[in-house]
Amino acid sequence: MSHSPVKRTARDLAILGGPKAFDERYHVGRPEVGDRDRMVQLFNEVLDRRRLTNRGPLVQELEARLAEMLEVKHVIATCNGTLALEIAERALGLEGEVIVPSFTFVATPHSLRWQGITPVFCDIDPQTHTIDPSRVEELITPRTTAILGVHLWGRPCDVESLKAIADRHGLKLFFDAAHAFGCSHHGRSIGGFGDAEVFSFQATKFFNTLEGGAVATNNDALATRVRRMKDFGFSGVDTVVSVGTNAKMSEISAAMGLGGLEDLDRVLEANRSNFEAYRTHLGSILGVSLVDYDTRERNNFQYVVIEVDSETTGLVRDQLITVLHAENIRARRYFWPGCHRMEPYASEQPGAGERLPETEAVAARVITLPTGTAVDSAAIEIICSVIRCAIENAGMLEGS
Ligand SMILES: *Cc1c(COP(=O)(O)O)cnc(C)c1O
Numbered sequence: 001m002s003h004s005p006v007k008r009t010a011r012d013l014a015i016l017g018g019p020k021a022f023d024e025r026y027h028v029g030r031p032e033v034g035d036r037d038r039m040v041q042l043f044n045e046v047l048d049r050r051r052l053t054n055r056g057p058l059v060q061e062l063e064a065r066l067a068e069m070l071e072v073k074h075v076i077a078t079c080n081g082t083l084a085l086e087i088a089e090r091a092l093g094l095e096g097e098v099i100v101p102s103f104t105f106v107a108t109p110h111s112l113r114w115q116g117i118t119p120v121f122c123d124i125d126p127q128t129h130t131i132d133p134s135r136v137e138e139l140i141t142p143r144t145t146a147i148l149g150v151h152l153w154g155r156p157c158d159v160e161s162l163k164a165i166a167d168r169h170g171l172k173l174f175f176d177a178a179h180a181f182g183c184s185h186h187g188r189s190i191g192g193f194g195d196a197e198v199f200s201f202q203a204t205k206f207f208n209t210l211e212g213g214a215v216a217t218n219n220d221a222l223a224t225r226v227r228r229m230k231d232f233g234f235s236g237v238d239t240v241v242s243v244g245t246n247a248k249m250s251e252i253s254a255a256m257g258l259g260g261l262e263d264l265d266r267v268l269e270a271n272r273s274n275f276e277a278y279r280t281h282l283g284s285i286l287g288v289s290l291v292d293y294d295t296r297e298r299n300n301f302q303y304v305v306i307e308v309d310s311e312t313t314g315l316v317r318d319q320l321i322t323v324l325h326a327e328n329i330r331a332r333r334y335f336w337p338g339c340h341r342m343e344p345y346a347s348e349q350p351g352a353g354e355r356l357p358e359t360e361a362v363a364a365r366v367i368t369l370p371t372g373t374a375v376d377s378a379a380i381e382i383i384c385s386v387i388r389c390a391i392e393n394a395g396m397l398e399g400s
Contacts, residue, residue: 006381008389010396014326021327021382026370028332029204032260032267039259046251055231058254063214065261069182070191072216074223077254078230081178081200081213083247085111088196088215089146090243091225092172096143101131102340102352103359104150107200108176109339112148120144121340121349126358129153129291129305133161135355137169146172149194153291153303154206156185159193166194174198177216181207182268184298191216196226201257206271206302207264209257212249270373271301277377278304278369281384287312288387291366304369305334306387307362314394317365323390323397324367329383334368 012018033039042058051057059077066075078084089098089112098112102121109119120139125132129152136147147166149157157175166173178200180190191197196219201212215226225242228235233244275293282290291305308317317333324331338359339345340352353360369383390397 006385008385010389010393013323013386013389013393015323016393016396021386022329022379025328025330026375026379026383027330028334028368028370030370030372030374031203031208032263032372034256034260034263034267036259038262039255042255042258043252046255051251053248053250055248056251056254058251058258059249062209062249062254062257065258066214067216069189069261070197070216071189072192072197073218073220074216074226075191076215076223076226076230077209077249078213078215078247079249079253080211080247081176081198081202082107082111083230083245084198084200084213084215085176086115087226087229087245087247088174088198089115089117091215091222091229092146092174092195094145094172096145097141098146098148099131099136099139099144100148101150101152101359102338102345102356103129103335103363104152104176104339105178105335106339106342107178108148108150109345113344117145118143119339119345121345121352121356121359123356123358124362125158126362128155128158129362130155130157131162132358133158133165136162136165140169140171144169144171146174148174148176150176150178151180151183151190153305154180154183154190154300155293156180156183156190156193156297159185163194178202178205178213179303180300181205182264182298182300187297189298192218195219196222201253206267206300207257207260209249209253209260212253212257267373268300270375271371272299273377274371274375274380275301275304277380278371278384281381282306282387285384285388285391287391301371303334304371306367306369307365308367309365313391315391315397317367319394319397320387320390321367324383324386327386329370329386331370332368333363334366336363336366338363
């Protein structure tokens with residue numbers, strides 16, 4: 001870290017010729033490595049055992065640990081979250097159309113479209129950033145088979161309202177819980193809601209297995225189908241009972257996960273105190289609001305999301321991103337520009353944006369900021385001072 005003063009003036013902004021606030025880069029989503037000694041020990045065990053994959057003992061141990069943590073009957077580990085979504089969709093027998101928010105990572109609609117299901121984009125609630133249940137019913141057609149909610153930023157969807165709609169119309173309900181590992185809804189762990197919940201353990205997530213994911217469900221028959229489908233449809237040696245793919249998790253990934261679980265409390269504590277530091281330092285900056293968590297629930301605090309009100313700050317979101325990047329603060333525009341503006345959806349559903357005003361507005365003003373164990377309160381103070389200084393000098397940044 002360089003010795004830039006925390007009280008900044010326009011002269012200190014790198015974009016206006018000042019020194020960079022940081023010598024090293026502070027990234028959003030820098031992967032966490034858990035208990036390294038435990039991992040290396042497990043890696044060696046895997047290599048000695050020569051059981052590298054195919055539901056080895058570590059995958060089974062990880063699945064059991066996760067089922068307990070997530071308070072759900074079945075956890076089926078997979079090689080990534082996207083295939084876990086696709087397999088859950090197949091195992092649920094989905095086809096036709098599925099209602100899904102556009103304000104999410106593109107893997108959510110892609111998992112549907114990859115297998116010929118049309119994602120029908122629903123607007124979000126601007127307060128929660130999750131799918132707005134009051135906008136779901138108008139999108140239901142005779143071809144609709146399910147609602148796929150996304151617990152964005154680890155904040156649970158309005159599960160009860162969505163369930164009531166799904167039940168009323170005979171639809172399946174499942175969740176992309178890629179952000180919500182370790183979070184709760186009404187005191188209960190995310191993992192057991194709806195017909196299934198799907199996790200990603202990709203390197204940038206709160207809990208990672210290098211690449212990885214899981215389907216969680218309380219439905220025995222669904223769990224059996226998912227288990228078979230992620231293993232070519234095998235129900236036993238030489239017996240194939242359905243179409244399937246290969247989405248198995250390897251033993252090395254499971255070892256990474258088991259080592260990560262040992263260290264998860266430390267990551268959580270870092271995220272939580274970082275979040276508090278951001279709250280403190282951003283609190284007095286007009287026009288910048290931190291997307292907060294419900295303190296009654298368990299959260300992983302993995303995402304520090306701010307909304308930039310360009311009218312108040314005089315600065316559009318993308319200018320602030322440029323300023324931050326110049327300082328080596330790799331903030332991100334999650335999730336810009338909204339999946340409906342990405343291909344193939346932009347071409348296939350050109351009018352979708354008109355019914356997604358909240359998605360468009362939120363996507364234009366969000367920034368996610370770096371957190372995790374690489375970031376500390378001193379770094380956060382500087383990051384926030386850069387944001388404050390950029391806003392105070394918005395006029396000077398006009399042409400930059
Ligand atoms: C990361 C992510 C996925 C995809 O998971 P992978 O494990 O990377 O395939 C899906 N949905 C959301 C919301 C995500 O953040």
